[in-house]
Amino acid sequence: MVIGGGGREHALVWKLRQSARVEKIWCAPGNGGIADEAECVAIEAGDVAGLVAFAEKMRPDLTVVGPELPLVNGIADAFAERGWKIVAPRRQAAQLEGSKIFSKEFLLRQRIPTARMYGAFDSAAEAYAALAGVKWPLVLKADGLCAGKGVVVAKDEEEAREFIARSMEQGELGVGGRRVLLEEGLDGEELSFIILTDGERYAPLVPTRDHKRVFEGNQGPNTGGMGAYSSDELLPERLRERILGEIVEPTLKGLASEGIPYQGFLYVGLMLTKDGPRVLEFNCRLGDPEAQAIVARMDFDLAEVLKDVADARLEAGKLKWAAGASVCVVLASGGYPGRFETGKRIEGLVTGVRNEAGVGGRTGVCVFHAGTKRLADGSVVTTGGRVLGVTAAGESLAGALESAYKAAGRIRFEGMHYRKDIGMASSRSAVGD
Ligand SMILES: Nc1ncnc2c1ncn2[C@@H]1O[C@H](COP(=O)(O)OP(=O)(O)O)[C@@H](O)[C@H]1O
Ligand SMILES: [Mg+2]
Numbered sequence: 001m002v003i004g005g006g007g008r009e010h011a012l013v014w015k016l017r018q019s020a021r022v023e024k025i026w027c028a029p030g031n032g033g034i035a036d037e038a039e040c041v042a043i044e045a046g047d048v049a050g051l052v053a054f055a056e057k058m059r060p061d062l063t064v065v066g067p068e069l070p071l072v073n074g075i076a077d078a079f080a081e082r083g084w085k086i087v088a089p090r091r092q093a094a095q096l097e098g099s100k101i102f103s104k105e106f107l108l109r110q111r112i113p114t115a116r117m118y119g120a121f122d123s124a125a126e127a128y129a130a131l132a133g134v135k136w137p138l139v140l141k142a143d144g145l146c147a148g149k150g151v152v153v154a155k156d157e158e159e160a161r162e163f164i165a166r167s168m169e170q171g172e173l174g175v176g177g178r179r180v181l182l183e184e185g186l187d188g189e190e191l192s193f194i195i196l197t198d199g200e201r202y203a204p205l206v207p208t209r210d211h212k213r214v215f216e217g218n219q220g221p222n223t224g225g226m227g228a229y230s231s232d233e234l235l236p237e238r239l240r241e242r243i244l245g246e247i248v249e250p251t252l253k254g255l256a257s258e259g260i261p262y263q264g265f266l267y268v269g270l271m272l273t274k275d276g277p278r279v280l281e282f283n284c285r286l287g288d289p290e291a292q293a294i295v296a297r298m299d300f301d302l303a304e305v306l307k308d309v310a311d312a313r314l315e316a317g318k319l320k321w322a323a324g325a326s327v328c329v330v331l332a333s334g335g336y337p338g339r340f341e342t343g344k345r346i347e348g349l350v351t352g353v354r355n356e357a358g359v360g361g362r363t364g365v366c367v368f369h370a371g372t373k374r375l376a377d378g379s380v381v382t383t384g385g386r387v388l389g390v391t392a393a394g395e396s397l398a399g400a401l402e403s404a405y406k407a408a409g410r411i412r413f414e415g416m417h418y419r420k421d422i423g424m425a426s427s428r429s430a431v432g433d
Helices: 007-017 048-058 075-081 100-109 124-133 157-169 237-257 290-295 302-310 397-408
Strands: 002-004 026-029 063-065 117-121 138-142 151-154 180-184 189-197 202-204 208-210 213-215 219-222 227-231 264-273 276-283 325-332 364-369 372-374 380-382 386-394
Touching: 002 007, 007 290, 007 302, 007 364, 007 386, 026 048, 048 075, 063 075, 100 117, 100 180, 100 237, 100 276, 117 124, 124 157, 124 180, 138 157, 151 157, 157 180, 189 208, 189 237, 189 290, 189 302, 202 237, 208 290, 227 290, 227 397, 237 264, 237 276, 290 325, 290 386, 325 397, 364 397, 386 397
Parallel strands: 002 026, 002 063
Antiparallel strands: 117 180, 138 151, 138 180, 189 202, 189 264, 208 227, 213 219, 227 325, 264 276, 325 386, 364 386, 372 380
16 A cells, blocks of 8 residues: 555556566555556545554555655554554654654754754744844744745845744744744755665665756745656765765664664755755655656665565665666646646646656656546546656666656646756756755
């Protein structure tokens, strides 16, 4: 059973289905593309009680969790109590993502490199007062889950006060915004470093970089992610060693020493500063759309490896990766990330484009669905802001980009827009991407 209904989950389902060990896949709630490859079940991803009741009936041999909400709601604990296999960290470990204050305090306790903290506040008055003693730019972070809207890099006091007012006084971010963390602004390039761990052993996944801003050249507002690419060149060997030694290993050791076993995917968001890598945040899951680019380079049986993780016997050597590169270009609804309409009919999703053979090997294109629904007449319509993730692998980044953009050019729906510069030099240097 795969939990979630976005592009990341479509990529996981698609890859799991290639395993000879997998007979049947359920996906809750799934989407219009996942419905072609798995049985979609109408249970929301955050509904732990509903998922437990379903698993009680169907008894999946293994469950894999995509998004953060079920983690923070304790799905791993509920499954573990019943002896069911699941790849997901427990509720307490998921606080690394669920509470930015918890995560910062953990990093400081374990002396893992991260931006300096000025303070964590649950009263707006104290947060305003703290602004007198900070340097600019200042980073303000809402403590809880805010769907990517909980962080602001403020260049001056006015911007900082505005965020505190919105988050702590007007409650615009919900409960997640009642407490706020203030930290030092760092300068550098960002990198996502994702590992898979069974609590003791770990395996790094291939490096990826996502593109958060809606427009080319990293302009416009933040989104859930307009695209991602993976290439070994993103991460020189020496830097990789440094990240493993200074960040990943101390994190896993620190968690174990504090009695917080961690099992599943761990996403480390890094700023590569001139003084070395610094942790910006943890996510307790694969990123979306990073997952699509990662899955496109997997040259191993994902079901087997995930089962190993659930059984606490991960063998890092089993994770073999296709050389070269991969890319995922997100096709979004008109207006996204602001207001957008749904229900637009998608044209050009011919079978040959949707699932050309080859991704996971060296070349080929695969269109993963994110915000779609299939109607009774077989047509597919949009249901979300991010609609499709056109994903391609290639022997080089240029080759992967060419395949992905060619395939994207065949797809149409009213208002559709996408960035034309995913993985290109112009999109690489801006901070905040
Ligand atoms: N200390 C920091 N210095 C500079 N930029 C930061 C810092 N912390 C976060 N950011 C920027 O804000 C973005 C979002 O912050 P992050 O901690 O990843 O939270 P979330 O992904 O939950 O919104 C980062 O990708 C980065 O661009
Ligand atoms: Mg982030």
